[in-house]
Amino acid sequence: MYRGSEGQWAFYLHRISGIGILVFLVLHVLNIASAMWGPEVSNAFMKFYHQPVFQLGLLVLIAGVLYHGFNGLRIILMDFTTWGVRYQRQLWYGVWVLFVVFYLPFLVKIGGGILGGSHGD
């Protein structure tokens, strides 16, 4: 593995999270669109997705969205300011600070749900 530093990992994570989000988007749209076939089909789908393993997956997804989004803002700052490139490292750490701040509520709520065993019914 090439021993690159922050920038390299920022890029790899951005790419992986992006692909992950796109895959989820496919499932999500199919899931919501199932409503067109009426309450029975739709509720069956939803119940399936309410299993804890998918909740964990959802936590990973939310992490991906938050990272991809905040790092995307970092990229925009680097592209359109004269100082962004110079402070790319600090900006990346800033991305993680924002990430933690925004991720905690999701972690508490969804994580609590998984541990609390409420599976929607």
Add this chain to the structure above:
Amino acid sequence: MDPLKEPVPVMPTAHYAMGGIPTTLWGQVIKDEKNTVVPGLYAAGEAACVSLHGANRLGTNSLGDLVVFGRRAGIHAARFARDADYHELTEEHLGESRERIERIKNSTGKEKVAALRAELQQSMMDNASVFRTGELLQKQVEILKELMDRYKRISIDDKGDAYNTELVEALELGYLLEVSEALVHSALNRTESRGAHAREDYPERDDENWLKHTLAYKVEDGKVAFRYKPVVLGRFEPKARTY
């Protein structure tokens, strides 16, 4: 490194090789004192000697060699290539070069290129440096004879054809030896001091006998013959360096 805590490493390097393959103002190689051109052969840069610098060459002076005479040589060579016809290239033409390569590749001698080169460098540094004497140079003549002899018994590990840099280094050592021979014999021959050639046994410049270029010709290993070419003086006459 921190110069307050450790000594600064200092390493001498070869700054520039003065002299070289004599050329015309267009970079064409000339082979004798009558400026006879070798058609189609060009030299430029440090390898060449348009005699731009006189008997001493100062830092960055070689820019002139590159920017002016490199360009002129390129222009002339391109012109020559456009008008010239191809020569028939036969096995016979390749013979000598191929033989040289095959001899090194197939040799089972015990001499190693790196060791021989290190000896050559050290002895040239000791005996044919900036300040030289007849005695030291004579000693170096003998050392070169011996090194030339041992060079015939070098062998290499790499027998391959692709990027055989070991073979290249072996060939280069042969050329280094030949250039060293030309340098040492010429320096021994020139019994005066001029520019960067400082003979401690002949400290004065001698324009009467030595205001001329030396052309060195290899006769056989350890034997060099000389011819001389007049110096073309322009607006500036040689003067003693008194500062």
Add this chain to the structure above:
Amino acid sequence: MAIKSKRYQEARLEASTNLELYWWVFMRVSGVVLVFLLIGHMWMNAVLVDLNSIDYDYVAKRLSQTTWKVYDWLILALALLHGGNGLRYVLDDWVRDPAKRFWTKVVIYSLLAFLFFLGSLSLFNYDYGVN
């Protein structure tokens, strides 16, 4: 790169249009918008409500309001375009064989177009029995 492409696909990669520039700008503009839309979307559906209580009725009630229809459709459209183009970058990087790359793209673009059609349909063309 000097012209050395042997296939149409490679030639297009080397062609000099402003297309790549426009996509580059789009990625940044859509990215900024998506960050806010998605954080809002996730916050509303995973923090403000219990995720596990979401069922047909919840979705139906939500999607009966035009605001959320437009909001969700904006996410759908921008995310598909942003993600689709991102995937194109990835494929251009990772799939070197031009023929393979071409067919992978055909399949993926078709899938994304189908998703867009399906998603839009479920958002606008269906009233979920709530009026």
Add this chain to the structure above:
Amino acid sequence: MQVTLKILRFDPAKDKKPRWETYQVEAEPTDRVLDLLHKVKWYQDGSLAFRRSCGHGICGSDAMLINGKNRLACKTLVKDLGSVITVEPIRGLPVEKDLIVDMEPFFAAYRAVKPYLINDEPPPQRERLQSPEERARFDQGTKCILCASCTTSCPVFWVNGTYIGPAAIVQAHRFIFDSRDRGKRERFKALGSGSGVWRCRTAYNCTEACPREIPVTQLIEEVKRAILFDSF
């Protein structure tokens, strides 16, 4: 000190794929990696092949992947690496032999950005004058020695062989921002294509690899903005 030198070797005449070879070398902490390679080549295994020329970080011929990073062998000291040193050829270019790679794709990209002054206006009576500020605008790019450390450290270049690469973009920058040059539109053509500057993903490996300390990513971003503002 004793140094264990691991070199990724490849001989096209014998090997199907590269293999690791280990050498024990006696070294001073102030020795350069190039010195170690010479010790191996001259006194242990003459078949080891690598490029080097000036040995002073100017000619740009001995860029290698040393302990996981692209560096010049002639500027990297043993004391900064420790007693186990791995040396591999730079990535993304075809290996010819051992540490020697085929640089042709690299130079093809270099030629594509027309790295020379373009100006059709009739030459002035004397020089084309330039203020110190105008000269400073492109100063950083002039330090490039074309060693390919940046381009071959780029994660996009490794997987996408058609990407023009940081080095070529730095060279383009050097002329785009030269007040005497009139050829930026021609360069934008090469840079604006699918394999051009928009492929850059700002991973910063190039900036960190540059032995001349050129802020490569910053120059690339400046080129992006130059094309952007030129088009809108």
